[in-house]
Amino acid sequence: MVKAIINGTEIQVKEGTTILEAARLVNINIPTLCKHPDLVADAGCGICVVRVQGTGKMLRACCTALEEGMKITTHDPEIVKVRKNVLELILSNHPKDCLICARNNDCELQRLSSEFGIRDAYYPLIVGRKKHKHDESTKTIDIEGSKCILCGRCVQVCQKNQNVWALSFLGRGINTVLSPAGEIELNDSPCVKCGQCSNHCPVGAIVEHDETQKVWDALSNPDLFPVVQIAPAVRVSIGEAFGYPIGTNLTGKLISSLKKLGFKGVFDTNMGADMTIMEEGNEFVHRFKKKDNMPLITSCCPAWVDFLEKFHSDMLDNFSTCKSPHEIIGVLSKTYYAKKHNVDPSKIFMVSIMPCTAKKYEIHRSEEMFASGHQDIDISLTTRELARMIKQSGIDFKNIEDQKADSILGAYSGAGTIFGATGGVMEAALRTAYHVITGKELSKVEFKQVRGLKGIKEANIDIDGTTVRVAIAHGLANVDHLLKEIEKTKAEGKPSPYDFVEVMACEGGCVGGGGQPYGVTDELRKKRAAGLYKDDESSKVRCSHLNPAVIQVYKEFVGEPLGPQAHKLFHNKYTK
Numbered sequence: 001m002v003k004a005i006i007n008g009t010e011i012q013v014k015e016g017t018t019i020l021e022a023a024r025l026v027n028i029n030i031p032t033l034c035k036h037p038d039l040v041a042d043a044g045c046g047i048c049v050v051r052v053q054g055t056g057k058m059l060r061a062c063c064t065a066l067e068e069g070m071k072i073t074t075h076d077p078e079i080v081k082v083r084k085n086v087l088e089l090i091l092s093n094h095p096k097d098c099l100i101c102a103r104n105n106d107c108e109l110q111r112l113s114s115e116f117g118i119r120d121a122y123y124p125l126i127v128g129r130k131k132h133k134h135d136e137s138t139k140t141i142d143i144e145g146s147k148c149i150l151c152g153r154c155v156q157v158c159q160k161n162q163n164v165w166a167l168s169f170l171g172r173g174i175n176t177v178l179s180p181a182g183e184i185e186l187n188d189s190p191c192v193k194c195g196q197c198s199n200h201c202p203v204g205a206i207v208e209h210d211e212t213q214k215v216w217d218a219l220s221n222p223d224l225f226p227v228v229q230i231a232p233a234v235r236v237s238i239g240e241a242f243g244y245p246i247g248t249n250l251t252g253k254l255i256s257s258l259k260k261l262g263f264k265g266v267f268d269t270n271m272g273a274d275m276t277i278m279e280e281g282n283e284f285v286h287r288f289k290k291k292d293n294m295p296l297i298t299s300c301c302p303a304w305v306d307f308l309e310k311f312h313s314d315m316l317d318n319f320s321t322c323k324s325p326h327e328i329i330g331v332l333s334k335t336y337y338a339k340k341h342n343v344d345p346s347k348i349f350m351v352s353i354m355p356c357t358a359k360k361y362e363i364h365r366s367e368e369m370f371a372s373g374h375q376d377i378d379i380s381l382t383t384r385e386l387a388r389m390i391k392q393s394g395i396d397f398k399n400i401e402d403q404k405a406d407s408i409l410g411a412y413s414g415a416g417t418i419f420g421a422t423g424g425v426m427e428a429a430l431r432t433a434y435h436v437i438t439g440k441e442l443s444k445v446e447f448k449q450v451r452g453l454k455g456i457k458e459a460n461i462d463i464d465g466t467t468v469r470v471a472i473a474h475g476l477a478n479v480d481h482l483l484k485e486i487e488k489t490k491a492e493g494k495p496s497p498y499d500f501v502e503v504m505a506c507e508g509g510c511v512g513g514g515g516q517p518y519g520v521t522d523e524l525r526k527k528r529a530a531g532l533y534k535d536d537e538s539s540k541v542r543c544s545h546l547n548p549a550v551i552q553v554y555k556e557f558v559g560e561p562l563g564p565q566a567h568k569l570f571h572n573k574y575t576k
């Protein structure tokens with residue numbers, strides 16, 4: 001342990017704790033634009049300078065460890081002046097079009113500039129500087145390079161946390177620019193569209209590809225029948241845009257708001273999650289009994305699908321062929337629902353509200369996404385885009401009355417709702433796999449071994465005397481690590497160390513998705529996940545196979561899980 005003094009307060013912290021972290025422990029906020037709690041410090045911005053008393057030194061708090069006996073001053077007039085100066089330098093090279101920026105009112109640079117009372121950027125613009133790129137090539141994440149402040153957060157999250165290496169800094173000095181290596185377009189790079197770069201960007205340099213106007217157009221087109229679905233993780237994060245405590249479950253208000261916006265059918269992706277489990281749970285049991293292509297690996301995360309196709313195509317046979325829940329609701333809306341409600345499927349305009357930027361890519365990634373004969377999902381919006389639409393429409397979100405989702409595509413079990421947290425898909429699948437293997441129902445449905453934020457979780461699950469070895473990985477760097485272990489045993493001709501593996505590209509699973517409200521940290525991920533587990537606990541039905549709506553859809557329309565109709569509508573192919 002190390003004892004030191006910060007602003008006159010004695011503090012004792014673990015060795016290696018940085019001054020920035022230590023100050024936060026005693027509620028002193030040192031400003032920074034480059035250090036994010038998910039990332040290691042690399043002293044990119046220089047705003048976090050503090051003074052070490054008695055040495056005359058100013059040090060960067062983000063990357064300096066607190067040492068025994070140090071006396072630190074975090075704020076005094078001179079330090080404030082230095083910070084202001086750094087901000088002025090950044091602003092001198094930054095567009096001043098805040099009013100029309102996607103991050104207006106939600107930008108860390110704008111907030112600091114306001115707090116520091118910056119009224120002018122005194123330094124002349126650097127002329128002849130290399131031009132930054134504008135890149136919309138992925139149609140999921142847009143790069144507006146001119147707004148980049150070179151803090152390095154996106155590069156670090158892409159390279160280290162996700163192990164994707166799509167983004168990098170090219171050039172040197174004043175000619176440094178953010179770009180995929182080789183200055184190619186993002187869509188030609190290894191980018192998997194997870195959007196973590198956009199969620200970690202402090203400014204408007206990387207944002208989701210905004211498609212709200214297309215949805216407004218559809219809502220005002222009298223020839224269309226607009227319907228919508230909401231993902232598990234959206235219900236516990238949308239509240240952050242309206243001042244609710246983190247993790248508050250706002251399903252009822254979301255549904256009412258979507259109805260007010262003009263959607264004629266409001267469905268729940270959680271119901272699709274229950275359907276996915278019917279297919280995937282059965283797929284698992286089938287393969288497990290035959291020891292066929294073990295382990296089975298989940299496939300509902302499109303960034304993960306893209307990652308596997310790009311970097312580990314030798315493992316494609318291990319992938320579950322089952323579609324993701326929102327695609328299942330998409331195809332059901334344009335087949336089963338259309339038939340039941342006598343609506344022309346070509347007129348149905350299906351929007352999915354997701355915590356995810358990669359879902360914008362998934363909706364047209366292969367011909368299976370057109371299983372209804374039309375594109376099954378027309379537009380996928382992020383949580384952030386929906387929050388903007390609700391605000392634009394003048395809806396009083398806080399006071400709107402709760403409503404229930406429509407018809408049969410809106411009823412879900414507790415297993416469906418926990419999909420949004422890491423380990424949730426596995427837990428939901430185990431609840432149903434137990435039933436498929438034993439024919440019995442679990443007396444206690446929770447599998448707490450698979451919950452939590454540890455990067456790789458492993459557990460041996462006892463199903464009536466049979467052991468199922470499971471692993472869960474989230475954050476693509478963790479996933480890559482796990483996959484290499486599996487590949488190694490495969491190459492050595494040894495049996496797989498696992499039977500069933502859940503993968504989510506984003507840390508924390510979808511609650512930490514790239515399209516979620518900004519500022520994601522572990523504390524936030526935990527609270528959002530807790531909101532979903534609470535929703536599960538309070539659900540009357542907690543297993544997908546017991547959801548009466550699921551039973552009805554199979555009885556009336558699909559037949560058996562893994563049957564011919566299920567295969568036609570609910571399953572995917574992958575490409576090498």
Ligand code: HC1
Nearest residue numbers: 231232233300324325326356510
């Ligand atoms: Fe997810 Fe999923 S959990 S992938 O993160 O399987 O986006 O929330 O909707 O489809 O259910 C996302 C979340 C989501 C799907 C489900």
Ligand code: SF4
Nearest residue numbers: 301303356506510513
């Ligand atoms: Fe999207 Fe969820 Fe995958 Fe992140 S973990 S890329 S939010 S599906």
